[in-house]
Amino acid sequence: MSVQHITCIVCPRGCALEVDAQAGTVTGNSCKRGAEYGIAEATNPTRTLTTTVRVVDENGEPLDVAPVRTAAPIPKGSLFDAMKVVDAVRAVKPIRRGDVIVPNILNTGVDVIATRDLL
Ligand code: SF4
Numbered sequence: 067m068s069v070q071h072i073t074c075i076v077c078p079r080g081c082a083l084e085v086d087a088q089a090g091t092v093t094g095n096s097c098k099r100g101a102e103y104g105i106a107e108a109t110n111p112t113r114t115l116t117t118t119v120r121v122v123d124e125n126g127e128p129l130d131v132a133p134v135r136t137a138a139p140i141p142k143g144s145l146f147d148a149m150k151v152v153d154a155v156r157a158v159k160p161i162r163r164g165d166v167i168v169p170n171i172l173n174t175g176v177d178v179i180a181t182r183d184l185l
Contacts, residue, residue, distance in 0.1 A: 068086075069085065070084070070085045070087070070108050071084060071085075072084075074095060074100040076099045076100060076103045077099075081094055081095050083103075085105065085107070085108040090105065092105060110141065111141070112139035112141055113140065114136050114139045114140075115136045115145055116133070116135040116136075117133075117134060118134060119131065119132050119157050119178075120153075121156070121158065121159060121161065121184060122157070123159075130159075132180055132182060134167050134168075134181060135181055136174075136176050137178070139176075140172070140174045140176050141174070144172050148172055148174075148178075151171055151172065152167070159185065160184065161180045161183065162180065162183050162185075163180055163181060164180065166178070167179060167180055
């Protein structure tokens with residue numbers, strides 16, 4: 067595998083990393099977190115999905131939308147499919163921050179949770 071050029075997004079400094087995942091080496095990082103990020107990004111990139119879920123009343127009539135996110139990062143390649151799953155969900159009030167809206171999305175072991183109260 068060749069060297070990949072990746073910008074570290076762990077902190078605002080944005081170090082320019084050169085990652086050789088096969089050799090397990092990272093250069094250009096200013097701290098250990100950057101090396102860990104570089105290897106993870108080169109081998110199994112993940113992202114936290116942040117979106118909204120539709121909220122309906124007990125009759126299924128649209129009421130609002132509520133902000134949600136994955137409780138942990140999921141594989142970057144699964145983001146589009148995860149969006150489709152969340153888009154199909156109709157949540158019902160009351161919703162409290164931290165409530166699980168979609169458990170174990172796409173069998174990733176990660177829940178989609180509410181990030182704001184909607185009472
Ligand atoms: S390598 Fe360290 S200092 Fe540089 S952007 Fe990443 S976290 Fe920040």
